[in-house]
Amino acid sequence: MVEKIASILGVxxxxxxxxxxxxxxxxxxxxxxxEGEQKAHSLQQLITELKICKEDVTAYSxxxxxxxxxxxxxxxxxxxxxxxxxxxxxxxxxxxx
Numbered sequence: 164m165v166e167k168i169a170s171i172l173g174v175x176x177x178x179x180x181x182x183x184x185x186x187x188x189x190x191x192x193x194x195x196x197x198e199g200e201q202k203a204h205s206l207q208q209l210i211t212e213l214k215i216c217k218e219d220v221t222a223y224s225x226x227x228x229x230x231x232x233x234x235x236x237x238x239x240x241x242x243x244x245x246x247x248x249x250x251x252x253x254x255x256x257x258x259x260x
């Protein structure tokens with residue numbers, strides 16, 4: 164799904180959880196789950212490649228499990244966050260949508 168959307172938007176660099184489809188083209192199973200640490204690593208690589216400042220990057224998440232990703236961005240934003248992330252956002256004064 165991410166690959167298809169990236170192609171439509173003309174984005175050639177992306178990363179995502181990888182899943183497999185069965186012969187009926189229906190979801191079968193996840194082959195690689197992209198966790199918060201992996202997301203943060205991908206973001207840091209992109210920041211380096213594009214030579215942009217961390218402060219110019221906004222990351223969005225709904226899960227506390229993405230905390231490494233949110234910390235890797237200069238502007239972390241929670242979207243309908245789970246309970247733990249909501250508490251952290253309030254404590255850190257991060258925006259909540």
